[in-house]
Amino acid sequence: xxxxxxxxxxxxxxxxxxxxxxxxxxxxxxxxxxxxxxxxxxxxxxxxxxxxxxxxxxxxxxxxxxxxxxxxxxxxxxxxxxxxxxxxxxxxxxxxxxxxxxxxxxxxxxxxxxxxxxxxxxxxxxxxxxxxxxxxxxxxxxxxxxxxxxxxxxxxxxxxxxxxxxxxxxxxxxxxxxxxxxxxxxxxxxxxxxxxxxxxxxxxxxxxxxxxxxxx
Amino acid sequence: xxxxxxxxxxxxxxxxxxxxxxxxxxxxxxxxxxxxxxxxxxxxxxxxxxxxxxxxxxxxxxxxxxxxxxxxxxxxxxxxxxxxxxxxxxxxxxxxxxxxxxxxxxxxxxxxxxxxxxxxxxxxxxxxxxxxxxxxxxxxxxxxxxxxxxxxxxxxxxxxxxxxxxxxxxxxxxxxxxxxxxxxxxxxxxxxxxxxxxxxxxxxxxxxxxxxxxxxxxxxxxxxxxxxxxxxxxxxxxxxxxxxxxxxxxxxxxxxxxxxxxxxxxxxxxxxxxxxxxxxxxxxxxxxxxxxxxxxxxxxxxxxxxxxxxxxxxxxxxxxxxxxxxxxxxxxxxxxxxxxxxxxxxxxxxxxxxxxxxxxxxxxxxxxxxxxxxxxxxxxxxxxxxxxxxxxxxxxxxxxxxxxxxxxxxxxxxxxxxxxxxxxxxxxxx
Amino acid sequence: xxxxxxxxxxxxxxxxxxxxxxxxxxxxxxxxxxxxxxxxxxxxxxxxxxxxxxxxxxxxxxxxxxxxxxxxxxxxxxxxxxxxxxxxxxxxxxxxxxxxxxxxxxxxxxxxxxxxxxxxxxxxxxxxxxxxxxxxxxxxxxxxxxxxxxxxxxxxxxxxxxxxxxxxxxxxxxxxxxxxxxxxxxxxxxxxxxxxxxxxxxxxxxxxxxxxxxxxxxxxxxxxxxxxxxxxxxxxxxxxxxxxxxxxxxxxxxxxxxxxxxxxxxxxxxxxxxxxxxxxxxxxxxx
Numbered sequence: 052x053x054x055x056x057x058x059x060x061x062x063x064x065x066x067x068x069x070x071x072x073x074x075x076x077x078x079x080x081x082x083x084x085x086x087x088x089x090x091x092x093x094x095x096x097x098x099x100x101x102x103x104x105x106x107x108x109x110x111x112x113x114x115x116x117x118x119x120x121x122x123x124x125x126x127x128x129x130x131x132x133x134x135x136x137x138x139x140x141x142x143x144x145x146x147x148x149x150x151x152x153x154x155x156x157x158x159x160x161x162x163x164x165x166x167x168x169x170x171x172x173x174x175x176x177x178x179x180x181x182x183x184x185x186x187x188x189x190x191x192x193x194x195x196x197x198x199x200x201x202x203x204x205x206x207x208x209x210x211x212x213x214x215x216x217x218x219x220x221x222x223x224x225x226x227x228x229x230x231x232x233x234x235x236x237x238x239x240x241x242x243x244x245x246x247x248x249x250x251x252x253x254x255x256x257x258x259x260x261x262x263x264x265x266x267x
Numbered sequence: 268x269x270x271x272x273x274x275x276x277x278x279x280x281x282x283x284x285x286x287x288x289x290x291x292x293x294x295x296x297x298x299x300x301x302x303x304x305x306x307x308x309x310x311x312x313x314x315x316x317x318x319x320x321x322x323x324x325x326x327x328x329x330x331x332x333x334x335x336x337x338x339x340x341x342x343x344x345x346x347x348x349x350x351x352x353x354x355x356x357x358x359x360x361x362x363x364x365x366x367x368x369x370x371x372x373x374x375x376x377x378x379x380x381x382x383x384x385x386x387x388x389x390x391x392x393x394x395x396x397x398x399x400x401x402x403x404x405x406x407x408x409x410x411x412x413x414x415x416x417x418x419x420x421x422x423x424x425x426x427x428x429x430x431x432x433x434x435x436x437x438x439x440x441x442x443x444x445x446x447x448x449x450x451x452x453x454x455x456x457x458x459x460x461x462x463x464x465x466x467x468x469x470x471x472x473x474x475x476x477x478x479x480x481x482x483x484x485x486x487x488x489x490x491x492x493x494x495x496x497x498x499x500x501x502x503x504x505x506x507x508x509x510x511x512x513x514x515x516x517x518x519x520x521x522x523x524x525x526x527x528x529x530x531x532x533x534x535x536x537x538x539x540x541x542x543x544x545x546x547x548x549x550x551x552x553x554x555x556x557x558x559x560x561x562x563x564x565x566x567x568x569x570x571x572x573x574x575x576x577x578x579x580x581x582x583x584x585x586x587x588x589x590x591x592x593x594x595x596x597x598x599x600x601x602x603x604x605x606x607x608x609x610x611x612x613x614x615x616x617x618x619x620x621x622x623x624x625x626x627x628x629x630x631x632x633x634x635x636x637x638x639x640x641x642x643x644x645x646x647x648x649x650x651x652x653x654x655x656x657x658x659x660x661x662x663x664x665x666x667x668x669x670x671x672x673x674x675x676x677x678x679x680x681x682x683x684x685x686x687x688x689x690x691x692x693x694x695x696x697x
Numbered sequence: 698x699x700x701x702x703x704x705x706x707x708x709x710x711x712x713x714x715x716x717x718x719x720x721x722x723x724x725x726x727x728x729x730x731x732x733x734x735x736x737x738x739x740x741x742x743x744x745x746x747x748x749x750x751x752x753x754x755x756x757x758x759x760x761x762x763x764x765x766x767x768x769x770x771x772x773x774x775x776x777x778x779x780x781x782x783x784x785x786x787x788x789x790x791x792x793x794x795x796x797x798x799x800x801x802x803x804x805x806x807x808x809x810x811x812x813x814x815x816x817x818x819x820x821x822x823x824x825x826x827x828x829x830x831x832x833x834x835x836x837x838x839x840x841x842x843x844x845x846x847x848x849x850x851x852x853x854x855x856x857x858x859x860x861x862x863x864x865x866x867x868x869x870x871x872x873x874x875x876x877x878x879x880x881x882x883x884x885x886x887x888x889x890x891x892x893x894x895x896x897x898x899x900x901x902x903x904x905x906x907x908x909x910x911x912x913x914x915x916x917x918x919x920x921x922x923x924x925x926x927x928x929x930x931x932x933x934x935x936x937x938x939x940x941x942x943x944x945x946x947x948x949x950x951x952x953x954x955x956x957x958x959x960x961x962x963x964x965x966x967x968x969x970x971x972x973x974x975x976x977x978x979x980x981x982x983x984x
Contacts, residue, residue, distance in 0.1 A: 103977055104509075107516060107970040114963060121358030125333055130355040134784045134825040308982060350780050350852070353949070360949040361956065505982060513975040520968030527964060531957025532752045535855060543856035543946075544848075553905065572717040587717075594710050601706075607699045647725040651718055658714035665707025669700045688983050 137267030139259065142198065150215045152203060155254065155266050159203030161215045161227070162264070165238060170196055172225065173239035183250045187239040190253050200256050200264065201240045205229040207247035212236060227251065270305045270489065272501040273298070299482065305504035306511055307492035309688050313387075314490070314511075315518035316380040321478065322519060323373035328471050330366040331415075338418065340464035342457050345420035346545045364534040370412055371537045372526050374560035377405065385605075386626055388495055388614030393488045395606040400481040402602045404474055409561070409599075411470040414463040416542075416558055417455070423539050425546035426555045428455040428463070434568075437589040454548060494687045495614025496680055503684040554644055562641030563634055568595040569645065570657040594657070601664050608664060611672035613680065621675040625667055633659040734892040738879050740902045742862035743869065747940050752958075755951055756944055758790040763923050764941025765789060767934050770921050771914050772850060773804065775842060777830035780851035781945050784824040788948060796824050805829040843897055845910030854939070855946045861939040863903070868935040870903035871913040877902070 138155050142162055145151055150163035165173070173187040191198060203211050207229065213219040214227035214236075222228030223244060224237035234245030241250040256266045276297040278284040287294055297303045337356050339348045352359035381401070384390055390398035413431060417424045432449050436442040451458025489498060498504055505511075529536060537559055541552040557565050571591035576583040585593075601608075609622075616623045633656040640653035681687035748757035765786065768778065783800035791799065806819035807829045822829060830849075832838035839846050854860040874894050877885045879902075886893060894900040898908040919929050927933060944950075 103970060103974045104513075107967070107974040110963075110967045110970055111516070114967060117963070121361055122329065122333055124357045125359060125362060126336065127357055129337075129351070129357060129359070130784070131351070131782070131825070132355075134782065347780070354780065354785070360953060364953070509978050510982065513971070513978045516971040517968065517975045520964055520971045524961065524964045524968060527957060527960045531953055531960065534953070540856050540858055543852040570714055570717065573713065573720050575713060590713060597706070597710070601703070604699055604703060608703055610700075647721060647730065650721050654714045654718040654721065658711040658718070661707050661710040661714070665703040666711070669703065 137265060139263055139265045141263050143262035147197065149217070152215045153266075155202075159211050159215075160254065160266060161199075161201050161203045161240070161251070163199040163201075163215070163240075165197045165199055167197075169225065169238040173237060173241075176237065176239075176241075182242050182248070185239070185241060185250055190239055190241075190250070192256075192258060195258060198258075198264070199238075199240060200266065201251035201253055203227075204252070205231065205234055205247055206242065206249040206251065207232055207234050207245070212251070270498070270501075270504065272504075273305050274302045274506055276301075276303055299486065300512070301508045302506040304486065304489075304507040305498070305501070306490050306507050307498055307503060307684050308505045308510075309492050309494065309684050310490065310511070310514075311493050312518065313379065313383040313493075315515055316376050316383060318515045319376045319518060319522050320373065320380055322522070323369060323376050324471065324474060324478070326369045327366060327373060328475070330362050330369060331468070331471065333362045334366055335468060338464075340418070340461050342420060342460055342546070345418060345460060349419045361530075364530050368526065368530045368534060368537065370415065371558070371560065372522075372529075373408070374412070376522070377408065378560070381405065382631075385630075386616040387491060387493060388609070388611075388616065389491045390606045391609070391614050392606070394485075394491060396484040396487075397481060398606060399603060400477055400484055402599070404477050404481060405602075406599060407470055407474045407477065411467060411474065412558065412560065414467040414470070417460065417463045418467060419542060420460060420546045421542035422544040422546055422552050423542040423555065425455055425548065426551055427557060428459060430555065431557075432459075434592045434595070437586075437592045439589070491614065492684060493615060493617065494681055494684060495618065496682075496684055496687065499683045499685075556642045559638070559642070562639075563637035564595050564598060564641075566637040566641035566653040567598050567657045567660070568592065569641075570594075570650070570654045572650070572654075594661070598657075598660060601661075605664065605668075609668045609672050611675060611677065613677040618678040618680055619671075619675055620678060621671050622668075625663060625671060629659055629667070630663050633657075633663070734885070734889040735906055737883065737888070738877075738885050738902050738907060739905065740866070740870070740879075742859040742903065743866040745862050745865045745936060745939070747861060747936075747943065749940065749943060749950060752954060754954070757940065759925055759927075760937050760940045761789045761944050762791075763921075763925065763927060763933075764937040764939070764944075766923065767915075767921050767938040768850070768941055769803070771934075772938065773828075773831060775831055775838075775847040775911075776850045777832075777847075778828045778851050778945060779830060779849050780827070781948075782825065782827050783822055785948060789944070793824075800824050800826065803829065805831055808833070843910060847911070850942055850945065852946045854943045861943045864939040864942055865935045866903040867901060867909075868913075868915050868938070869931060870901045872900055872902060874900035 136156060138153070140153055140162060142151075142164070145162065145164045147164050147166045148169075150161055153160050153162060170187065178184045178186055187196060187199075190201075203215060205212050208231065210229050210231035212222075212227035212229040212234070214221040220228045220230075222235035224235050226238045226240050226243075227236040228234070229236075229245065229247065232246050234247035235243050236247075236251055237243050239250075242248070254266050256264055259265050276287070276291075276294040278287040278293070283293065286292070294303075334352060337348060337352045337359065339345060341348075349363065352363050354360075356362075384398065384401070413427070417428045428450075432446050432455070435449060436446045438445060447453065449459075450456070451462065489504075492498075539556065539558075541555075544552075556562070568591040571587045571594060574583045574587050575585040575590060611619060611622065613619055616626055636652055636656035637660065640649045640656070643649040685691075748754060748760065768776075783796055783803075786796050786799060787793065800822040803822050807822045807826050809818050809820040810816065811818040832841060835846060854864060857863045859866070874885065877900070879885070892907070894908045898910055899912055900907060901909045915931050915934050918931055920931075921929050921934060923929050947953075
């Protein structure tokens with residue numbers, strides 16, 4: 052009864068009745084389709100329906116995963132941080148025996164001009180006896196063995212070792228000493244004593260001229 | 268749940284059973300938005316918007332948390348940090364544009380949800396509490412949106428903060444001290460920006476809490492429906508899942524298509540160019556307007572142009588500025604009283620010929636006019652139009668609705684939802 | 698009781714609004730609004746189209762490079778581009794080496810300190826630097842520009858109604874005010890004799906208040922020599938620099954559009970599937 056009334060008033064004022072009239076109008080066609088589905092091949096109908104639901108839900112899942120990607124990747128280093136990933140340092144002013152601390156990727160980098168004595172001391176060591184076996188030559192560039200460039204980050208738990216600034220303790224092996232847990236590094240910044248497992252890391256670097264070194 | 272025929276949650280397997288006995292959270296979900304919640308079978312697409320509003324809130328919270336990882340609440344750094352997000356942060360432009368337009372879409376969805384409630388009488392007994400909580404959510408949303416708009420610290424951010432906190436200075440005696448308390452200073456500055464950021468982060472979670480109450484209150488009487496006729500028996504309802512989850516899935520798809528179209532192809536369409544100029548406390552933009560979703564209220568604020576006083580004595584009781592502020596807040600607060608202003612026993616506007624006329628030819632046009640005029644400069648034609656529309660708005664809720672519900676002769680209601688749907692009267696057995 | 702109070706409140710608010718309406722109308726009749734020179738003579742943006750327009754539009758790299766040349770040789774003398782870094786120029790189609798060279802050769806150097814003495818100094822820019830501003834601060838900028846502040850251009854196309862078309866129109870919009878008529882044939886100085894452009898400002902009907910402090914920056918053809926041999930007409934330069942500034946304001950536009958198409962395509966399929974799922978679930982339920 053009321054459905055009939057509804058249709059009548061719809062004709063008069065379409066703008067008013069549209070939202071409510073739409074589902075009512077589609078009832079007939081839908082019901083017909085539903086009946087066919089139901090009365091017809093029951094088994095295949097069910098399977099086709101299941102497939103549609105599974106497809107819709109899996110599509111939603113894929114979409115959610117696709118949206119999650121940018122929401123997670125936003126946390127990785129932004130373009131301005133990456134842009135500072137390489138620096139150029141002029142080392143002309145560093146005299147033998149001196150070292151400087153500079154900053155690369157917000158981490159300290161030690162640039163040390165080794166004296167011939169320090170180079171010799173580093174080369175004297177029996178590489179096989181080291182915890183992290185490496186020669187000085189492997190840690191420097193050919194012809195520039197006196198330029199020892201390492202990260203100033205202790206490989207134990209990340210403190211900054213002492214020994215780069217003049218007057219600081221250089222440890223028992225004349226290189227660097229980490230005061231946090233007592234790691235001693237030698238003149239090639241190799242771990243010799245204490246808890247640190249590895250030598251101070253050597254960043255990727257290259258001399259782009261005789262006195263300018265590019266780190267990173 | 269109050270319907271005895273609601274399906275009962277049956278844990279499958281030992282783990283589900285173990286969980287159900289200790290923390291019946293799956294049971295709660297099952298009864299709230301699963302097969303355990305019987306819903307009238309005749310809901311139309313307007314009933315999709317509650318779920319969509321929930322989705323919009325989730326979009327805002329997720330994108331907002333991401334933005335907060337990169338944003339600095341500092342008067343010197345806020346603007347640049349937003350641009351840093353837009354330019355350098357991986358996919359930052361996407362997150363920021365989604366948040367910016369997500370706010371607009373949240374309001375679009377909520378406005379449709381509110382109009383649904385207004386037309387179909389969803390605020391009437393026994394659903395008054397749902398309505399009251401809904402209006403509370405709306406107020407919290409407005410506060411959140413306003414504070415969020417301040418955060419990029421552009422020109423519109425700054426002057427929006429200045430003007431909106433200026434409302435409070437209209438209050439006699441305590442106005443100016445109150446404004447200073449809100450801002451932590453004489454003008455919007457670091458203190459205001461920091462507290463707005465703090466509250467902008469907090470309030471969405473408060474909103475989520477009130478939404479839980481809103482849904483809880485909804486589950487006591489169950490959902491209303493387009494006929495407004497109460498559920499009489501099992502044949503009137505279908506389980507929420509899978510019937511309405513499927514329908515909401517489709518609605519969500521349509522919503523997201525529109526959201527994506529705007530976010531990716533016209534992301535600044537709903538914004539204002541001046542907010543891409545860093546805040547300058549020494550220079551106000553030529554036309555300051557709030558975000559589009561505040562325009563009707565802004566129009567009401569501006570529509571009050573004469574002081575209320577005793578004629579010919581020069582004594583002013585309520586100055587126009589204060590009255591504008593009162594009316595603007597009043598225009599929302601009056602919604603709290605709506606269940607007691609509209610006393611008609613018939614819920615749905617379908618069966619209320621007079622109410623329907625006032626709704627479609629009065630309320631909707633007046634709000635459209637207010638929205639349009641709110642964004643216009645104060646020229647005579649816009650002022651006159653918004654005064655007319657605002658006068659109707661107040662009259663509609665406070666005068667017309669109570670009278671209409673008394674004098675109106677509603678159309679005959681169907682005996683039941685099933686009858687309305689099938690056109691057949693109920694079998695006597697049911 | 699509630700309804701009585703509501704009735705009175707409604708009567709009060711609506712009444713005051715109608716009173717206000719009367720007041721507004723009377724005021725409008727008694728003191729009609731005076732037409733303003735801006736309302737009558739401010740021009741809509743000139744028609745111009747760009748390769749990046751529309752949902753499928755992409756930046757024209759060659760045009761952006763030409764625009765950068767115009768910016769660096771003309772605009773950069775006064776206008777900063779603070780939010781853009783040299784490394785961003787890779788997106789204009791420059792190689793890493795070219796970006797480095799561009800940064801190094803930039804006319805303004807980056808403020809720095811002398812590593813020996815700590816005194817203020819400057820150094821050549823590197824790709825990671827933001828583009829250095831021509832003036833150290835706002836006071837210096839105003840002092841050098843007759844107390845007008847040249848705005849930063851990083852976001853100019855998003856910060857002005859009309860976007861790139863506004864920039865284009867403004868650059869080409871300098872007119873001789875004497876005898877200037879609008880489209881309706883009204884002559885500005887006859888209608889508004891008091892609106893003559895003050896000394897030190899320049900008449901430009903595309904600027905909000907018609908009088909802009911900036912002198913016409915693009916004054917003649919071939920002011921810039923393009924590397925790609927394009928003829929540098931005034932309109933060409935204005936169009937190129939507008940395109941460049943659009944890129945500067947929205948460097949991720951291309952990513953945005955392509956992601957948008959992917960998202961739309963995906964959602965369309967999802968929505969169709971969801972609709973079919975919805976229809977099959979409801980197939981046996983009348984509603």
